[in-house]
Amino acid sequence: MAQSTKYxxxxxxxxxxxxxxxxxxxxxxxxxxxxxxxxxxxITNHGISLPExxxxxxxxxxxxxxxxxxxxxxxxxANNVGWEKNAQVRPSTGMPDTKESYQLQFGDNMEKEHxxxxxxxxxxxxxxxxxxxxxxxxxxxxxxxxxxRGLGFPDDYFIRVHDVSRPxxxxxxxxxxxxxxxxxxxxxxxxxxxxHADWDLLTLLFQREGQSGLEICPGREVVTEFGMGDTWTxxxxxxxxxxxxxxxxxxxxxxxRFKSTFHRVKAPSDPGDYFGxxxxxxxxxxxxxxxxxxxxxxxxxxxxxxxxxxxAMKRNYAALEAKRREMSSTKEIQAAA
Numbered sequence: 001m002a003q004s005t006k007y008x009x010x011x012x013x014x015x016x017x018x019x020x021x022x023x024x025x026x027x028x029x030x031x032x033x034x035x036x037x038x039x040x041x042x043i044t045n046h047g048i049s050l051p052e053x054x055x056x057x058x059x060x061x062x063x064x065x066x067x068x069x070x071x072x073x074x075x076x077x078a079n080n081v082g083w084e085k086n087a088q089v090r091p092s093t094g095m096p097d098t099k100e101s102y103q104l105q106f107g108d109n110m111e112k113e114h115x116x117x118x119x120x121x122x123x124x125x126x127x128x129x130x131x132x133x134x135x136x137x138x139x140x141x142x143x144x145x146x147x148x149r150g151l152g153f154p155d156d157y158f159i160r161v162h163d164v165s166r167p168x169x170x171x172x173x174x175x176x177x178x179x180x181x182x183x184x185x186x187x188x189x190x191x192x193x194x195x196h197a198d199w200d201l202l203t204l205l206f207q208r209e210g211q212s213g214l215e216i217c218p219g220r221e222v223v224t225e226f227g228m229g230d231t232w233t234x235x236x237x238x239x240x241x242x243x244x245x246x247x248x249x250x251x252x253x254x255x256x257r258f259k260s261t262f263h264r265v266k267a268p269s270d271p272g273d274y275f276g277x278x279x280x281x282x283x284x285x286x287x288x289x290x291x292x293x294x295x296x297x298x299x300x301x302x303x304x305x306x307x308x309x310x311x312a313m314k315r316n317y318a319a320l321e322a323k324r325r326e327m328s329s330t331k332e333i334q335a336a337a
Contacts, residue, residue: 028146039261090194161291170286193265199312255295
């Protein structure tokens with residue numbers, strides 16, 4: 001993969017949220033420009049301290065350090081909560097990501113699925129995770145205000161339909177642990193996170209310093225198309241930065257004005273790459289199930305939040321099946337050669 005990858009430098013905007021209340025219009029203009037041109041940006045002066053971020057990473061690492069049979073007491077469910085290991089297959093690769101993750105939500109799904117790891121196994125996990133999730137949600141709401149203003153909606157337009165206090169909230173925080181990769185070739189193919197676009201409104205990502213691998217590939221013009229270019233850009237921000245990207249939902253909600261950009265976490269293969277265990281935390285802003293979704297120009301038919309998520313999952317599974325058929329056909333041709 002590394003030999004065929006073409007890299008180019010792209011400017012990934014860094015946007016400060018300081019003095020937000022008095023600078024909302026200025027910040028909104030910067031965010032809109034980033035959303036229109038790159039689809040990725042980082043934010044600084046967001047109000048979440050480095051010790052708070054490091055504390056959540058420590059909690060995450062403590063969870064992943066538990067034995068698999070303990071983590072399996074909170075298995076992943078179709079309600080998008082719980083733990084999975086080597087289970088997520090991307091349509092771009094047709095192979096499982098070399099990772100494990102634990103998905104958390106604010107709403108009823110966590111209780112319904114008994115998806116909170118018990119205090120018996122990890123004391124205070126639920127309390128500490130929810131506190132951090134609410135801190136990130138507060139930052140998300142500032143960004144939502146700006147994007148609503150940029151699209152001509154009322155300032156609270158996106159906030160109201162992403163109300164995490166409602167039982168049918170779908171917003172998710174995902175703790176991620178990418179496994180260490182051998183530095184010498186063992187004949188296996190690894191994918192930390194194959195190329196994909198997020199299908200939420202907006203993703204906020206926390207990364208640990210020195211644990212590289214995130215790369216972006218702009219080139220998508222219409223949310224209904226695959227639209228991946230052929231050049232990649234490495235993303236490496238400071239430990240206090242929050243890396244953000246536009247999801248398919250906001251691309252659709254903006255009538256394709258804002259770009260949901262393909263990205264990946266590349267498996268290390270070259271000198272200088274990071275081969276060790278890699279941790280990140282992704283916060284996916286997803287609307288309540290009954291939210292009505294349609295852009296100001298009404299380019300796409302109106303759908304609910306639940307329908308949008310279901311449609312996105314169907315497209316993903318269809319693309320995955322197409323990739324599997326392609327891989328199967330390739331193997332048959334190679335076997336016959």
